[in-house]
Amino acid sequence: MTTLQRHLGIGVLIIAGFAALPMVITERYLLGEIIIFFIWAMVAMNWNVLMGHAGVFSLAQMLFVACGAYGVAMGVTFGGLPVWAAIPIAAMASAALALVIGMACLRLTGAYVALLTYAIAEMIHVLIITDTECFTLVRNNCQQLFGGSTGFSRFDDFGFRPLLKGNWVLGNYYAVLVAFAITVLGVVIIIHGRLGLAFRAIRDNVGYASSRGIDRKKYQVAAFAVTAFLTGLAGGVYAAHFRFAGPSLFEFSTLMFVLSMIVVGGLGSTWGPLIGTGLMMIVVEFSKEMGDARNLVLGLALILFVVLLPKGLSHAGTMLASRFLGRSRTSAANRK
Amino acid sequence: MSALLSATDVVSGYLNRPVLHGVSIDIAEGEVLALIGPNGHGKTTLLRTLSGFLPTRNGQFEFAGARLEHATVHARVEAGLVHIPQGDQLFAEMSVEENLLMGAYLVTDAREVERRLDQVYTLFPRLKDRRPQTASSLSGGERRMVGIGRGLMADAKLIMLDEPSLGLAPLLIEQIYDALSKLRTEGRSFLVVEENPSRLMTFADRLCLMDAGNIIWSGSTAEARKSEDILKTYLGGH
Amino acid sequence: MEILIQIFVTGLTLGSMYALAAVGLSLIYGTLGMFNMAHGMFMTLGAYAVFSLASVFGVPLILGVLAAMVAGAVIGMLTHLLIVRFMLNSPDFETNILVATAGLGILLEDLILKIYGGYPYPQPVKIEGTFSVGEVNVTYQALVILLIAIVCIGSVAWLLLKTRFGRAIRATAMNRDAARLMGVRTNTVYLQVMALAGALAGVAGLMISTLATLSPQMGGDPLLKAFVICVVAGLGNVWGAGICAIGLALIESAIGFYFGVRFGFPTMLMLVIIVLIWRPLGLFGKEKVVRL
Known part of the structure; x- marks a missing residue:
């Protein structure tokens, strides 16, 4: 395949x-x-x-x-x-x-x-x-x-x-x-x-x-x-x-809203934006209830992700998975 | 003579691939050490490690009585370790004079800067005529002179030169080495890297041969001349 | 003739404000290789800082300018220390930093909105009165703006061209590694550049707020124009940015006068696109040879 x-x-x-x-x-x-x-x-x-x-x-x-x-x-x-x-x-x-x-x-x-x-x-x-x-x-x-x-x-x-x-x-x-x-x-x-x-x-x-x-x-x-x-x-x-x-x-904030979906989900991935869209919609929904903090949350999300996780959640997920699998593979090899 | 620079078992390289596998060299005050060997065997990597661009992964590096293996680039420059890199790396949009002044960036005494400018202009008279010209408009030989001159402007205890003859016509190589020889007589220390060492045999006190990230031979130039093997394999029979 | 004088005065006033913004933007791009989407907020913060100070103490103009500079410089340095510093050597720096500074911009704008509200306050620190040139009335404020811009940009030019400090900045912009080999602490240089550009932006913000009013979105429009100016001049070309700022502002004010203000910027943008088709790296940009 x-x-x-x-x-x-x-x-x-x-x-x-x-x-x-x-x-x-x-x-x-x-x-x-x-x-x-x-x-x-x-x-x-x-x-x-x-x-x-x-x-x-x-x-x-x-x-x-x-x-x-x-x-x-x-x-x-x-x-x-x-x-x-x-x-x-x-x-x-x-x-x-x-x-x-x-x-x-x-x-x-x-x-x-x-x-x-x-x-x-x-x-x-x-x-x-x-x-x-x-x-x-x-x-x-x-x-x-x-x-x-x-x-x-x-x-x-x-x-x-x-x-x-x-x-x-x-x-x-x-x-x-x-x-x-x-x-x-x-x-x-x-x-x-x-x-x-x-x-x-x-x-x-x-x-x-x-x-x-x-x-x-x-x-x-x-x-x-x-x-x-x-x-x-x-x-x-x-x-x-x-x-x-x-x-x-x-509006600029709308543009940033969509951009944050991509950055949070994973720029350059295939499915990251889907994850990012769902997540950012939920986050923004909550932030609206907490005193209309939508733009604050958007700004923070953009900055934090670009600085700390520039490849987004989808990449972090793959890394974690491969590290976990990789470790179990080596431990299996050790047991032999 | 006490050791000015001493590097012991230095391991360094790019990403996770070491290029240097435990290199040790010593340079005494006033000594000229030539580092020779084929392309791609770690000579430039050693210089970049000593000047702090690449992290020292293992080993010790002592210079002028201070441990510097984890020091920043500018701390090493402040200590008097000056690196004149391959390919000149001039400030392209600056004039010749500004380039030279940048060399003396850490020198705060204006009169001292003037004195050194004069010194460089005496050494390379052609640069004096080119003073206001931008560096990008110079010929290859003139650029090399600016690059070396810029290194001479600093408070250098040791000058590391990476391939000063690279890409120059034989006549210009002569000029450059004549200038360097004049500086030698002032008692400065040099670490010179060359791939083609013909000119170095008369300039250097000692030779180190580098191969595959290791120093495989070191000795005085006189000894090198006697050793048939080395001459044949690395020096092309000079 | 009157019309020409009017266009000229408006163009110069606008142009000097754009120049303050564009020179800082270009300086940052030239040195750090980053496009600062938060630059508009640097301007806004400068204006609001002076407003706050003036509503408590009632400061004279000179002190106001200084306060705007300090506010801009502080936010510039904080941006470097809290965000840019961590990203400098990362892959895809150019895109990622655009995203990060855009995020910072929207965050700061929301903060201002939360603190001051959206009310369009007038800027208290300004000079009233007019004088006439021929038949045209010119406000003293317009003259002040022009003078302050000349002094600020002149000082920056002197700093960059004639001092050791400025030489280190230019050296870092031209060849980061070689500058480090000369003993330049490049991280300090970046911090200084952010402070310098921030200070210019703060002054620009103060000047803009004296002509219109304060609002959280006030930086958006001049930022857009500063962007366009920098692109026409060639990104990172500080002198080109200054010249293009005046030139484009004159064109904008002429178009605004003859065809209506709303067509000023669109015409400016069309001109820019034509310029870029003819010279993709801007009027003053130099081709960089990229080897395969």
Whole structure:
């Protein structure tokens, strides 16, 4: 069994587990939390592919989420599209935006990329919230082209409410799970397939990789666009689930929240971001109750993990396991 | 003559792979010791260990009466152990003069710094003309002169030179060694590493041969000349 | 003509504040190889420190500037001692330190919010009044900002170029190992650089708060601009950062005047991206040859 097949197997098991979960959990609140988990996990896994594997330190990830969410919101509000059609279109728009930004930024490397992508995302944020010109009137309220400082809300969602009545959350649950499943399998195929091989070659030795015909910029732009598509998908289902898309998506603390998931889980691993997403959601939930300490906890988590455990929990887990196994093996050898 | 530097059974290397397997050397005050041997057998590693860049994993290192095996790099410089590294390692965007001044970083007496600057300029007159030029614009030979000159600016009791002739034309090698010989007469101690020791036979008092992380032979240059084996195997019949 | 003077005055005032922030940011990058995402919070802390001091004692401007410097220097040194020091030689330092300082930024911002609340206080330490150049009214505060920036950046330039202390900093930035061989204690140099850059950021924060108001997020916007300035100049190029700060601020204020303030930064960013496509290492950056 190749590593690709093994990780695909793990992925299918995880997806199947989540598909079976509503048989055990029926409370609407908990199902809602798991839906949010799916969405953040999608963003985090894609960012991990980009940053931990492809070596692109992008700080524009929430821009792609926003692009997906705004795409759905605008498609439904202005274009009259059904949500199901708006989501893939918005994800495509996200990939297209990434392609343009990638072509402009990925001539550079390292910190330069981080700064430029951050600046671009911030610029779009500011342009959106300072826009006051009315594009149309919605319910007699002024609606800016990009939603202005309030964003879009109360547009059509997946349409499960009339269909499933009280159980509409289940409909949303499975709709978002489909997007989650696409991301999980997509991410595994990228990391452990040919593209991932190219990334490792580039990371280990740019010069040698390029002499074998692996062009750094080409592969990084490809990674940027593909992950932006999946990140936009997450944004699209976010908008369809919450019936909301607004500038709060651009907030720095949101970006740091997702970043902390990756760092805590394990940058450059395959499954670390999933662990990190679950853990950070729980931690943040608790910290909100303890006097709104969300940002304090996020900041501390980022600092502590980067200083003490830079490869995250998944790596620490593997190390512990191998040390434990290694020790039992040597003790077995000693007994002989 | 008392021992200025004495290293005993030094073990050192990179990560978990030792390169030096218990090396011992002694240098007396005013003595010039040449360390020779083929590439990749631990000569540079020994210098980097003595100057504190690599940790001494085992063994003792005494210099000018103080135990230094666990001292930091700057503490060793303060004690008078100056290392002129391979490949010059100049401050590329600084002028020649600033590079030399950096050599005297720990010298606080301004007049003393002036005096040493003059000394270096007398030794390498070409540098005087190049004073305001940035180091990155110099030729290979001039860079070597700045590198050595920078080492001479410090309060050195012992100067460790790593391959001062590397990559230079024969005429320039002559110039460099002429300058070094002038310094010798002032009674300074040197530890010189060379792969090609032809010029060292007249410059050094003693030779140490290094092979596979061990010192396999040591003796005076006069003895080395008599020993056919050593000459043939390591010195290419000089 | 009036418009030109107005643009020029606004541009210079903005530019001198950006320069204070960008020079420190660039100095840190050049010496430690780290991008300080918490630099905006260094500015904010400087402004709040002066605010606190002034609301208790009522300090004159000069003392205010000194207090901002001290506050910035202290937070810079603490950042080094508590975080950076432990990460310096780790693999992936460049990315990890970005994450760590971003975490520090969000943590400090939350602390300020918890202590002072989000109320946009005015900065008490400033000079009132205006004078006119031609037909244009210029505030004395704008003049003060320009003067303080010139003095601060001039002193840093003198320190770096003419003193033994500055030579050690530059040597460490150019070749860390060689600097150690000269007897430079590089860890001390890092601490000094963080203090120096922090002090500049503190002053920048004070100046910014005199033009607008104090708020926990006040450092975000100037940090963003300082980033862009450093990238255009070439990361780690201290002199380039100073020049680009003035140049870009002049462009920003001109665009802001003719097309509206909200387009100032987007135009600046577009220009930057065009510059980078033409010169990937920035206007003043030098190519480093990397061997295979």
